[in-house]
Amino acid sequence: MINFIVRRLLGAIPLLLFISVVTYAMMALAPGGPAAVLGPRGGGLSPEAMARINAVYGLDKPWYIQYFYWLKQLLLHGSLGTSYVDNRPVIEKVFEKLPVTIEMVGLALLLTLIIALPIGIYAGAHRGSFFDNASSAIGFIFYGMPVFWLSIVLIDVFAVQFRWFPSSGLSSLGQENNALDRLWHLTLPVVAIALVSFVSWMRYQRSSIIEAMGSAYIRTARSKGLSERDVLVHHAFRNALLPIVTLLGLSLPALVGGAYFVEYVFSIPGVGYLTFSSIFARDYPTLMAITMLTAVLIVIGNLLADVTYAVVDPRIRYA
Amino acid sequence: MRTFRRFLRERSAVAGATFVVMLVLAAVIGPFLDTTPPNVINHALIGVPQPLSPAHWLGTDLIGRDEFVRALYGARVSLLVGASAMVVSFAIGIFYGAIAGAAGGFVDNLMMRFVDAMLSFPTFFLLLIVAALTNKFSLSIIILIIGLTSWPGLARLVRAEVLSLRERDFVEAARALGASPARLVLRHLIPNALAPVVVAAAFAIGDNILAESSLSFFGLGVQPPSPSWGNMLQDALTPQAEAAPWMVLVPGLAIVATVLAFSVIADGIRVALDTSIGQATAAEVLDVEPAPYAAAPA
Numbered sequence: 001m002i003n004f005i006v007r008r009l010l011g012a013i014p015l016l017l018f019i020s021v022v023t024y025a026m027m028a029l030a031p032g033g034p035a036a037v038l039g040p041r042g043g044g045l046s047p048e049a050m051a052r053i054n055a056v057y058g059l060d061k062p063w064y065i066q067y068f069y070w071l072k073q074l075l076l077h078g079s080l081g082t083s084y085v086d087n088r089p090v091i092e093k094v095f096e097k098l099p100v101t102i103e104m105v106g107l108a109l110l111l112t113l114i115i116a117l118p119i120g121i122y123a124g125a126h127r128g129s130f131f132d133n134a135s136s137a138i139g140f141i142f143y144g145m146p147v148f149w150l151s152i153v154l155i156d157v158f159a160v161q162f163r164w165f166p167s168s169g170l171s172s173l174g175q176e177n178n179a180l181d182r183l184w185h186l187t188l189p190v191v192a193i194a195l196v197s198f199v200s201w202m203r204y205q206r207s208s209i210i211e212a213m214g215s216a217y218i219r220t221a222r223s224k225g226l227s228e229r230d231v232l233v234h235h236a237f238r239n240a241l242l243p244i245v246t247l248l249g250l251s252l253p254a255l256v257g258g259a260y261f262v263e264y265v266f267s268i269p270g271v272g273y274l275t276f277s278s279i280f281a282r283d284y285p286t287l288m289a290i291t292m293l294t295a296v297l298i299v300i301g302n303l304l305a306d307v308t309y310a311v312v313d314p315r316i317r318y319a
Numbered sequence: 320m321r322t323f324r325r326f327l328r329e330r331s332a333v334a335g336a337t338f339v340v341m342l343v344l345a346a347v348i349g350p351f352l353d354t355t356p357p358n359v360i361n362h363a364l365i366g367v368p369q370p371l372s373p374a375h376w377l378g379t380d381l382i383g384r385d386e387f388v389r390a391l392y393g394a395r396v397s398l399l400v401g402a403s404a405m406v407v408s409f410a411i412g413i414f415y416g417a418i419a420g421a422a423g424g425f426v427d428n429l430m431m432r433f434v435d436a437m438l439s440f441p442t443f444f445l446l447l448i449v450a451a452l453t454n455k456f457s458l459s460i461i462i463l464i465i466g467l468t469s470w471p472g473l474a475r476l477v478r479a480e481v482l483s484l485r486e487r488d489f490v491e492a493a494r495a496l497g498a499s500p501a502r503l504v505l506r507h508l509i510p511n512a513l514a515p516v517v518v519a520a521a522f523a524i525g526d527n528i529l530a531e532s533s534l535s536f537f538g539l540g541v542q543p544p545s546p547s548w549g550n551m552l553q554d555a556l557t558p559q560a561e562a563a564p565w566m567v568l569v570p571g572l573a574i575v576a577t578v579l580a581f582s583v584i585a586d587g588i589r590v591a592l593d594t595s596i597g598q599a600t601a602a603e604v605l606d607v608e609p610a611p612y613a614a615a616p617a
Contacts, residue, residue: 018436023448030452144578146529148536149552149571160561260447261533265556275444276537279451287448291440298439 012299019295027284028063081285090289101270108193116198120205139199151192151265168267189266208240249305253297325591332587335580346394357392358544368563378565386569389546396547401528407466416477437471450539480512518589525581
């Protein structure tokens with residue numbers, strides 16, 4: 001097992017290097033950069049000033065030299081550079097936004113599971129029933145629903161019409177440390193995320209229940225004379241939960257980068273919001289940091305999924 | 320023909336196909352019948368969005384433009400981008416997957432590691448960055464961006480299909496008869512791997528329409544004043560639009576209905592092509608990868 005984990009982590013290194021090279025090249029070859037960002041603000045810079053700024057940031061060198069410098073900074077000093085916008089270390093910028101996004105997406109994930117699992121189990125156990133068909137029809141509708149549109153609709157109905165919830169932001173003025181106020185602000189964004197993402201969880205749970213119900217140990221349980229309810233709750237359900245547990249690992253990256261739309265529409269100051277402002281400001285170091293953070297989490301999430309799978313299911317062994 | 324008849328038995332799929340046909344007709348012919356210009360500001364109506372009326376079927380927006388006409392032009396954009404981006408990504412994905420599967424060994428391994436790497440980029444994040452960096456928003460660029468970022472999943476699907484076909488007798492026979500590798504891929508492997516590809520294509524059009532409207536919503540797709548469902552929603556984001564709920568509902572429902580229609584068509588094709596499923600329930604459907612824009616899992 002340890003062997004397997006180490007091998008996977010080593011295998012991830014070339015992958016991460018590849019992702020960083022491609023992303024870096026893409027950004028370096030695109031127009032923009034600090035001179036362009038600072039230029040208009042300074043009322044038009046002279047070419048000499050532009051050249052000086054470019055030299056300060058090392059942008060007068062070819063992109064692959066810049067990349068190696070970036071890599072050296074990362075490996076030797078654990079630094080991902082400073083932001084073009086406010087000159088702060090980008091790691092600091094990203095980590096300061098991270099808790100907000102983790103809190104919001106974490107709550108959304110919780111709500112998603114609370115909605116999705118019971119529906120998925122019931123639909124899977126009563127395959128072809130009215131409930132099964134109705135839940136998948138509703139699922140279909142949410143599958144095609146853009147989350148930013150759903151967010152706007154929720155705002156229009158529950159914030160503008162009924163005035164039950166605030167339409168944006170993370171806390172009321174002067175209530176920054178009030179957990180209840182925060183929860184109140186997060187309700188609509190969390191509901192929006194949960195509604196568009198419960199569909200796939202529900203489908204996974206449903207098909208894993210169907211698969212479990214067709215297996216030999218269920219036939220055994222039935223032939224022992226157990227009630228259908230006992231079969232479902234004690235035998236099928238426990239085994240059908242395995243794939244769901246592994247899926248949790250795969251949803252790890254979403255905790256960071258999965259909610260830019262919702263953060264944008266609701267003005268929640270999280271990583272997604274930072275992503276958008278960095279894109280529009282062409283703040284490449286920050287974008288680079290967010291990309292790498294997400295890629296690392298994808299790698300870790302995949303590994304975690306495999307490992308938990310082996311832990312909860314003793315039939316699976318990794319050499 | 321048998322497949323087509325089986326498709327016709329799927330009521331929801333037929334409803335979806337009818338919707339798409341009507342939408343295509345409306346998008347193509349509509350602007351000739353109702354010649355209201357989509358982008359001209361009506362100064363008399365600025366700031367007073369009109370509700371639904373015989374003059375403006377779906378109301379007007381904040382600067383007096385007719386929502387119905389704009390939605391029709393938006394349908395043109397969505398359908399064009401959805402279908403063309405699908406063609407781009409499928410042209411790449413099919414050949415890439417087929418070559419990797421047919422080559423096997425080291426080449427296959429290398430090609431698929433590249434696909435893994437592509438899939439390790441958060442898809443929509445990649446889309447956003449590329450769109451923002453290109454900074455050119457012509458339709459063909461949008462189509463290319465969506466097409467070039469969405470093929471890796473398909474390459475995986477085609478490769479898996481080809482791997483299972485490779486060992487089958489008819490491929491063995493063709494190889495024994497001296498067919499060249501290129502002929503093997505083009506004449507035998509790709510045509511026989513098409514069934515799941517067709518299903519994926521219908522889903523992909525819907526996904527691409529979602530992607531285009533998301534990009535346009537964030538100002539990284541179709542640029543105003545040209546209408547697209549996405550940027551019409553952007554217009555509806557201002558507080559003044561709160562009194563005009565149709566500005567949110569018209570483009571939003573258009574997106575939802577169109578994506579839904581393509582999903583049920585995909586499902587219908589799947590049922591029609593797969594003889595083993597036979598009378599499948601309408602529920603056998605959403606076991607597809609969740610859309611990348613759907614925020615949370617996987």
